Amino acid sequence: MSFIKSSGRFANSLLIGITWIPVALAFNENVCYIAKIQGSSMMPTLNPSKTEPTDWVLLWKWGMKNVNNIKHNDVVLIKAPSNPRKVFCKRVKGKEFDSVQTRYPYPREIAHIPRSHIWVEGDNAFHSIDSNNFGPVSTGLVLGKAIAVIWPPSRWNTDLNTSLGREDIRVNGFGF
Amino acid sequence: MRSGLSGWLKTGSFALRSFCLVHVIHNHFYEFTGTRGESMLPTLAATNDYVHALKLYRDGRGLTIGDCIVAAKPTDPYQRVCKRITGMPGDIILVDPSACVSNSPSSMDNRAGQNGEESLEAEPFNSFIKVPPGHVWVTGDNLAQSLDSRTYNSLPMGLIKGKIVAANNFNQPLWKNGRFLGFRKIENSYVDEVAR
Numbered sequence: 373m374s375f376i377k378s379s380g381r382f383a384n385s386l387l388i389g390i391t392w393i394p395v396a397l398a399f400n401e402n403v404c405y406i407a408k409i410q411g412s413s414m415m416p417t418l419n420p421s422k423t424e425p426t427d428w429v430l431l432w433k434w435g436m437k438n439v440n441n442i443k444h445n446d447v448v449l450i451k452a453p454s455n456p457r458k459v460f461c462k463r464v465k466g467k468e469f470d471s472v473q474t475r476y477p478y479p480r481e482i483a484h485i486p487r488s489h490i491w492v493e494g495d496n497a498f499h500s501i502d503s504n505n506f507g508p509v510s511t512g513l514v515l516g517k518a519i520a521v522i523w524p525p526s527r528w529n530t531d532l533n534t535s536l537g538r539e540d541i542r543v544n545g546f547g548f
Numbered sequence: 549m550r551s552g553l554s555g556w557l558k559t560g561s562f563a564l565r566s567f568c569l570v571h572v573i574h575n576h577f578y579e580f581t582g583t584r585g586e587s588m589l590p591t592l593a594a595t596n597d598y599v600h601a602l603k604l605y606r607d608g609r610g611l612t613i614g615d616c617i618v619a620a621k622p623t624d625p626y627q628r629v630c631k632r633i634t635g636m637p638g639d640i641i642l643v644d645p646s647a648c649v650s651n652s653p654s655s656m657d658n659r660a661g662q663n664g665e666e667s668l669e670a671e672p673f674n675s676f677i678k679v680p681p682g683h684v685w686v687t688g689d690n691l692a693q694s695l696d697s698r699t700y701n702s703l704p705m706g707l708i709k710g711k712i713v714a715a716n717n718f719n720q721p722l723w724k725n726g727r728f729l730g731f732r733k734i735e736n737s738y739v740d741e742v743a744r
Contacts, residue, residue, distance in 0.1 A: 391565045391569075392565060394565065394568040394569040394571070394572045395564060395565055395568040397568070397572050398568040398571045398572055399568075401572075401575065437620075437625040437626065438625075438626070451607075451704070451706035452682065452706075453680075453682055453683070453704045453706065454680065454681045454682040454683075455681065455682045456607035456608060456682060456704065456705040456706035456708075457607065486623060486700075487623045487624070488622070488623050488624050488625060489622070489623075506680075509704075510620075510622035510623070510625060510704065510707060511625050512620040512621075512622060512625030512704075512706070512707045513704060513706045513707065
Protein backbone atom coordinates (compact mmCIF):
# COMPACT_ATOMS: atom_id res chain seq x y z
CA MET A 373 0.00 0.00 0.00
CA SER A 374 2.70 2.41 0.99
CA PHE A 375 4.58 1.44 -2.15
CA ILE A 376 1.65 2.52 -4.33
CA LYS A 377 1.33 5.73 -2.36
CA SER A 378 5.00 6.65 -2.71
CA SER A 379 5.14 5.74 -6.39
CA GLY A 380 2.07 7.87 -6.93
CA ARG A 381 3.79 10.76 -5.25
CA PHE A 382 6.86 10.16 -7.40
CA ALA A 383 4.79 10.19 -10.59
CA ASN A 384 3.13 13.37 -9.44
CA SER A 385 6.37 15.22 -8.85
CA LEU A 386 7.69 13.89 -12.16
CA LEU A 387 4.67 15.37 -13.91
CA ILE A 388 5.21 18.70 -12.21
CA GLY A 389 8.86 18.56 -13.22
CA ILE A 390 7.87 18.02 -16.83
CA THR A 391 5.66 21.11 -16.81
CA TRP A 392 8.75 23.18 -15.96
CA ILE A 393 10.65 22.04 -19.07
CA PRO A 394 9.09 24.70 -21.34
CA VAL A 395 10.09 27.34 -18.80
CA ALA A 396 13.70 26.21 -18.97
CA LEU A 397 13.59 26.09 -22.77
CA ALA A 398 12.08 29.55 -23.05
CA PHE A 399 14.66 30.91 -20.61
CA ASN A 400 17.53 29.38 -22.58
CA GLU A 401 16.14 30.69 -25.82
CA ASN A 402 15.46 34.23 -24.77
CA VAL A 403 17.43 35.19 -21.70
CA CYS A 404 20.59 33.28 -20.95
CA TYR A 405 22.44 30.33 -22.38
CA ILE A 406 25.80 28.57 -22.10
CA ALA A 407 27.55 28.13 -25.42
CA LYS A 408 30.65 26.31 -26.53
CA ILE A 409 33.13 28.23 -28.63
CA GLN A 410 34.53 26.33 -31.57
CA GLY A 411 37.30 27.26 -33.94
CA SER A 412 40.17 29.68 -33.76
CA SER A 413 38.69 32.83 -35.25
CA MET A 414 38.55 34.60 -31.88
CA MET A 415 42.08 33.56 -30.85
CA PRO A 416 43.67 34.78 -28.57
CA THR A 417 40.63 36.18 -26.73
CA LEU A 418 38.81 32.87 -26.80
CA ASN A 419 40.27 29.39 -27.26
CA PRO A 420 43.83 30.75 -26.84
CA SER A 421 45.52 27.39 -27.18
CA LYS A 422 44.64 24.29 -29.11
CA THR A 423 45.73 21.93 -26.33
CA GLU A 424 43.47 23.27 -23.58
CA PRO A 425 39.79 22.33 -23.57
CA THR A 426 37.55 24.70 -25.53
CA ASP A 427 35.97 27.68 -23.84
CA TRP A 428 32.35 27.82 -22.74
CA VAL A 429 30.80 31.25 -22.46
CA LEU A 430 27.75 32.69 -20.78
CA LEU A 431 25.53 34.12 -23.47
CA TRP A 432 23.11 36.98 -22.83
CA LYS A 433 20.22 36.83 -25.28
CA TRP A 434 17.54 39.20 -23.99
CA GLY A 435 17.01 42.12 -26.36
CA MET A 436 20.12 41.37 -28.40
CA LYS A 437 18.22 41.54 -31.69
CA ASN A 438 17.81 45.25 -31.00
CA VAL A 439 20.76 47.03 -32.52
CA ASN A 440 20.66 49.67 -29.77
CA ASN A 441 21.62 47.06 -27.18
CA ILE A 442 24.67 45.94 -29.14
CA LYS A 443 27.78 47.92 -28.43
CA HIS A 444 30.95 48.43 -30.38
CA ASN A 445 33.55 45.76 -29.42
CA ASP A 446 30.97 43.36 -27.97
CA VAL A 447 31.64 39.67 -28.59
CA VAL A 448 28.54 38.22 -30.22
CA LEU A 449 27.46 34.82 -31.46
CA ILE A 450 25.64 34.92 -34.78
CA LYS A 451 24.03 32.39 -37.06
CA ALA A 452 26.34 32.08 -40.03
CA PRO A 453 24.76 33.87 -43.01
CA SER A 454 26.07 31.14 -45.32
CA ASN A 455 24.61 28.30 -43.28
CA PRO A 456 21.91 28.85 -40.63
CA ARG A 457 22.96 25.74 -38.72
CA LYS A 458 26.48 27.04 -38.09
CA VAL A 459 27.35 29.55 -35.39
CA PHE A 460 30.06 32.19 -35.65
CA CYS A 461 31.63 34.01 -32.73
CA LYS A 462 32.85 37.47 -33.70
CA ARG A 463 33.51 40.95 -32.39
CA VAL A 464 31.26 43.85 -33.37
CA LYS A 465 33.31 46.39 -35.32
CA GLY A 466 30.56 48.64 -36.57
CA LYS A 467 26.86 49.27 -36.14
CA GLU A 468 24.02 50.58 -38.28
CA PHE A 469 24.79 53.75 -40.28
CA ASP A 470 28.55 53.52 -39.54
CA SER A 471 31.09 53.44 -42.32
CA VAL A 472 33.96 51.01 -41.83
CA GLN A 473 37.31 50.41 -43.45
CA THR A 474 37.28 46.93 -44.94
CA ARG A 475 39.99 44.35 -45.61
CA TYR A 476 41.01 42.24 -48.57
CA PRO A 477 38.18 39.98 -49.74
CA TYR A 478 35.62 42.78 -49.53
CA PRO A 479 35.16 44.40 -52.95
CA ARG A 480 35.00 48.00 -51.73
CA GLU A 481 37.35 49.96 -49.49
CA ILE A 482 34.64 51.55 -47.35
CA ALA A 483 31.45 49.75 -46.39
CA HIS A 484 28.31 51.54 -45.24
CA ILE A 485 26.27 49.53 -42.80
CA PRO A 486 22.50 49.54 -43.35
CA ARG A 487 19.80 49.87 -40.73
CA SER A 488 19.77 47.12 -38.04
CA HIS A 489 22.95 45.57 -39.38
CA ILE A 490 26.35 45.11 -37.74
CA TRP A 491 29.88 44.63 -39.02
CA VAL A 492 31.66 41.70 -37.33
CA GLU A 493 35.25 40.54 -37.42
CA GLY A 494 37.26 37.88 -35.62
CA ASP A 495 40.14 38.86 -33.34
CA ASN A 496 42.30 36.44 -35.26
CA ALA A 497 41.96 38.61 -38.35
CA PHE A 498 43.73 36.29 -40.76
CA HIS A 499 41.99 33.06 -39.82
CA SER A 500 38.50 34.38 -39.69
CA ILE A 501 35.56 34.31 -42.06
CA ASP A 502 33.84 37.54 -41.18
CA SER A 503 32.05 40.57 -42.58
CA ASN A 504 34.92 41.09 -45.00
CA ASN A 505 33.70 37.91 -46.69
CA PHE A 506 29.95 38.12 -46.26
CA GLY A 507 29.27 41.81 -45.64
CA PRO A 508 27.21 43.40 -42.87
CA VAL A 509 24.83 41.02 -41.09
CA SER A 510 21.31 41.66 -39.88
CA THR A 511 20.90 41.76 -36.09
CA GLY A 512 18.15 39.19 -36.62
CA LEU A 513 20.94 36.64 -36.90
CA VAL A 514 22.48 37.58 -33.55
CA LEU A 515 22.07 34.79 -31.02
CA GLY A 516 23.50 36.65 -28.06
CA LYS A 517 26.38 38.46 -26.49
CA ALA A 518 29.18 36.61 -24.71
CA ILE A 519 29.55 38.19 -21.28
CA ALA A 520 31.96 35.86 -19.50
CA VAL A 521 34.00 32.71 -19.89
CA ILE A 522 32.63 30.16 -17.45
CA TRP A 523 34.67 27.08 -18.33
CA PRO A 524 37.51 26.06 -17.89
CA PRO A 525 37.96 27.70 -14.45
CA SER A 526 41.52 28.76 -15.27
CA ARG A 527 40.08 31.33 -17.67
CA TRP A 528 37.45 32.80 -15.38
CA ASN A 529 38.87 36.32 -15.39
CA THR A 530 39.21 36.61 -19.17
CA ASP A 531 38.57 40.13 -20.37
CA LEU A 532 36.22 39.98 -23.34
CA ASN A 533 35.92 43.72 -23.85
CA THR A 534 39.40 44.49 -25.12
CA SER A 535 39.69 44.03 -28.83
CA LEU A 536 42.75 42.11 -29.93
CA GLY A 537 41.91 42.31 -33.60
CA ARG A 538 42.10 45.37 -35.75
CA GLU A 539 41.83 48.78 -34.13
CA ASP A 540 38.75 50.93 -34.42
CA ILE A 541 37.93 50.72 -38.12
CA ARG A 542 35.06 53.17 -38.20
CA VAL A 543 35.54 56.06 -40.55
CA ASN A 544 33.56 59.23 -40.47
CA GLY A 545 33.75 62.50 -42.31
CA PHE A 546 33.84 60.98 -45.76
CA GLY A 547 30.89 63.10 -46.65
CA PHE A 548 28.21 60.55 -45.75
CA MET B 549 -8.67 26.60 0.50
CA ARG B 550 -5.84 28.49 -1.14
CA SER B 551 -5.13 31.72 0.59
CA GLY B 552 -2.64 34.55 0.75
CA LEU B 553 0.84 34.27 -0.58
CA SER B 554 0.89 30.58 -1.48
CA GLY B 555 -2.23 30.99 -3.58
CA TRP B 556 -0.65 33.83 -5.52
CA LEU B 557 2.54 31.81 -5.98
CA LYS B 558 0.63 28.82 -7.30
CA THR B 559 -1.33 30.95 -9.75
CA GLY B 560 1.82 32.75 -10.83
CA SER B 561 3.80 29.58 -11.43
CA PHE B 562 0.91 28.07 -13.37
CA ALA B 563 0.69 31.19 -15.53
CA LEU B 564 4.44 31.18 -16.11
CA ARG B 565 4.48 27.54 -17.15
CA SER B 566 1.52 27.92 -19.50
CA PHE B 567 2.98 31.05 -21.06
CA CYS B 568 6.32 29.36 -21.67
CA LEU B 569 4.65 26.27 -23.12
CA VAL B 570 2.74 28.41 -25.59
CA HIS B 571 5.91 30.33 -26.39
CA VAL B 572 7.89 27.15 -27.10
CA ILE B 573 5.10 25.78 -29.30
CA HIS B 574 4.94 29.09 -31.19
CA ASN B 575 8.68 29.12 -31.77
CA HIS B 576 9.23 25.50 -32.71
CA PHE B 577 6.06 23.92 -34.01
CA TYR B 578 3.04 25.95 -34.97
CA GLU B 579 1.62 29.44 -34.84
CA PHE B 580 -1.72 30.93 -35.84
CA THR B 581 -1.34 34.62 -36.36
CA GLY B 582 -2.79 37.64 -38.13
CA THR B 583 -1.20 39.33 -41.12
CA ARG B 584 -1.34 42.86 -42.43
CA GLY B 585 -0.22 44.63 -45.56
CA GLU B 586 -0.73 44.49 -49.28
CA SER B 587 2.49 42.72 -50.21
CA MET B 588 1.00 39.23 -50.51
CA LEU B 589 -2.18 40.08 -52.41
CA PRO B 590 -3.97 38.13 -53.82
CA THR B 591 -2.72 35.15 -51.77
CA LEU B 592 -3.35 36.88 -48.46
CA ALA B 593 -5.74 39.77 -47.92
CA ALA B 594 -4.44 43.08 -46.62
CA THR B 595 -6.45 42.84 -43.40
CA ASN B 596 -8.18 40.22 -41.30
CA ASP B 597 -6.37 37.26 -42.78
CA TYR B 598 -4.95 34.79 -40.28
CA VAL B 599 -2.29 32.29 -41.29
CA HIS B 600 -1.23 28.87 -40.06
CA ALA B 601 2.57 28.78 -39.93
CA LEU B 602 4.59 25.61 -39.40
CA LYS B 603 7.76 26.43 -37.48
CA LEU B 604 9.48 23.15 -38.26
CA TYR B 605 10.62 24.85 -41.45
CA ARG B 606 12.51 27.57 -39.55
CA ASP B 607 16.04 28.36 -40.76
CA GLY B 608 14.96 27.30 -44.23
CA ARG B 609 14.86 23.60 -43.41
CA GLY B 610 13.28 21.67 -46.27
CA LEU B 611 11.95 24.72 -48.07
CA THR B 612 11.88 24.93 -51.85
CA ILE B 613 11.22 27.59 -54.46
CA GLY B 614 7.60 28.70 -54.47
CA ASP B 615 6.98 28.19 -50.75
CA CYS B 616 5.32 30.94 -48.76
CA ILE B 617 7.37 31.88 -45.69
CA VAL B 618 7.34 34.12 -42.68
CA ALA B 619 10.69 35.70 -41.78
CA ALA B 620 12.23 38.44 -39.69
CA LYS B 621 12.79 41.62 -41.66
CA PRO B 622 16.56 42.11 -42.11
CA THR B 623 16.36 45.85 -41.52
CA ASP B 624 14.13 45.48 -38.45
CA PRO B 625 14.30 42.00 -36.86
CA TYR B 626 11.37 42.67 -34.53
CA GLN B 627 9.07 42.96 -37.52
CA ARG B 628 8.02 39.94 -39.48
CA VAL B 629 7.39 39.73 -43.17
CA CYS B 630 5.50 37.21 -45.24
CA LYS B 631 6.94 36.51 -48.69
CA ARG B 632 7.32 33.82 -51.30
CA ILE B 633 10.65 32.18 -52.11
CA THR B 634 11.51 32.92 -55.72
CA GLY B 635 15.15 31.89 -55.74
CA MET B 636 17.22 29.22 -54.00
CA PRO B 637 20.99 29.27 -53.28
CA GLY B 638 22.92 29.19 -56.53
CA ASP B 639 20.05 30.44 -58.68
CA ILE B 640 20.67 33.43 -60.92
CA ILE B 641 18.02 36.10 -60.50
CA LEU B 642 17.03 38.95 -62.78
CA VAL B 643 16.76 41.57 -60.05
CA ASP B 644 13.91 43.81 -61.13
CA PRO B 645 12.94 44.38 -64.74
CA SER B 646 10.31 46.89 -63.67
CA ALA B 647 12.64 49.15 -61.68
CA CYS B 648 13.37 51.56 -64.50
CA VAL B 649 9.69 52.12 -65.16
CA SER B 650 8.29 52.36 -61.66
CA ASN B 651 11.07 53.79 -59.55
CA SER B 652 12.81 56.37 -61.66
CA PRO B 653 10.72 58.67 -63.77
CA SER B 654 13.89 60.39 -64.88
CA SER B 655 15.02 57.31 -66.80
CA MET B 656 12.93 58.22 -69.81
CA ASP B 657 14.51 61.67 -70.04
CA ASN B 658 17.98 60.21 -69.62
CA ARG B 659 17.52 57.71 -72.37
CA ALA B 660 16.14 60.34 -74.68
CA GLY B 661 19.13 62.56 -74.01
CA GLN B 662 21.86 59.99 -74.56
CA ASN B 663 21.70 58.63 -78.05
CA GLY B 664 23.22 55.23 -78.49
CA GLU B 665 24.68 55.25 -75.01
CA GLU B 666 23.20 52.76 -72.58
CA SER B 667 21.93 54.68 -69.56
CA LEU B 668 22.26 53.34 -66.05
CA GLU B 669 18.51 53.13 -65.63
CA ALA B 670 18.27 50.52 -68.35
CA GLU B 671 20.42 48.26 -66.18
CA PRO B 672 17.55 46.52 -64.35
CA PHE B 673 16.90 44.56 -67.51
CA ASN B 674 20.30 42.96 -67.38
CA SER B 675 21.40 43.16 -63.76
CA PHE B 676 21.56 39.66 -62.36
CA ILE B 677 22.39 38.34 -58.92
CA LYS B 678 23.53 34.88 -57.92
CA VAL B 679 21.91 33.88 -54.64
CA PRO B 680 24.73 32.99 -52.19
CA PRO B 681 24.75 29.74 -50.18
CA GLY B 682 22.46 29.85 -47.16
CA HIS B 683 20.32 32.61 -48.63
CA VAL B 684 17.04 32.72 -50.53
CA TRP B 685 15.51 35.31 -52.84
CA VAL B 686 12.08 36.39 -51.61
CA THR B 687 9.43 38.54 -53.22
CA GLY B 688 5.85 39.42 -52.35
CA ASP B 689 3.09 38.16 -54.61
CA ASN B 690 2.05 41.77 -55.18
CA LEU B 691 5.25 42.98 -56.78
CA ALA B 692 4.08 46.58 -57.05
CA GLN B 693 3.46 46.96 -53.29
CA SER B 694 6.15 44.84 -51.75
CA LEU B 695 9.41 45.58 -49.97
CA ASP B 696 11.49 42.48 -50.55
CA SER B 697 14.77 41.07 -51.85
CA ARG B 698 14.73 43.63 -54.64
CA THR B 699 15.42 46.21 -51.93
CA TYR B 700 17.28 44.39 -49.18
CA ASN B 701 19.00 41.72 -51.28
CA SER B 702 18.82 37.99 -50.65
CA LEU B 703 17.54 36.90 -47.26
CA PRO B 704 19.70 34.75 -44.95
CA MET B 705 17.90 31.49 -44.17
CA GLY B 706 18.64 32.10 -40.50
CA LEU B 707 15.93 34.75 -40.50
CA ILE B 708 13.22 32.39 -41.76
CA LYS B 709 10.75 31.62 -38.98
CA GLY B 710 8.42 29.20 -40.70
CA LYS B 711 6.35 28.17 -43.68
CA ILE B 712 2.79 29.32 -44.23
CA VAL B 713 0.60 26.37 -45.11
CA ALA B 714 -2.95 27.67 -44.79
CA ALA B 715 -5.01 30.74 -44.02
CA ASN B 716 -8.37 31.75 -42.60
CA ASN B 717 -10.30 34.84 -43.54
CA PHE B 718 -12.14 36.31 -40.57
CA ASN B 719 -14.36 38.39 -42.84
CA GLN B 720 -16.03 35.23 -44.10
CA PRO B 721 -18.99 33.66 -42.31
CA LEU B 722 -18.26 30.91 -39.82
CA TRP B 723 -19.37 28.21 -42.24
CA LYS B 724 -19.80 28.67 -45.98
CA ASN B 725 -19.37 26.21 -48.86
CA GLY B 726 -18.02 23.62 -46.48
CA ARG B 727 -15.22 25.92 -45.37
CA PHE B 728 -14.65 27.10 -41.82
CA LEU B 729 -14.01 30.87 -41.77
CA GLY B 730 -12.83 30.93 -45.36
CA PHE B 731 -10.17 28.26 -44.73
CA ARG B 732 -7.85 27.65 -47.63
CA LYS B 733 -4.52 25.97 -48.19
CA ILE B 734 -1.62 28.03 -49.41
CA GLU B 735 0.28 25.96 -51.88
CA ASN B 736 3.57 26.11 -53.63
CA SER B 737 2.92 28.23 -56.69
CA TYR B 738 6.08 27.38 -58.60
CA VAL B 739 5.64 26.25 -62.19
CA ASP B 740 8.71 24.83 -63.83
CA GLU B 741 8.59 26.23 -67.35
CA VAL B 742 11.60 24.22 -68.47
CA ALA B 743 10.19 20.89 -67.37
CA ARG B 744 6.96 21.62 -69.18
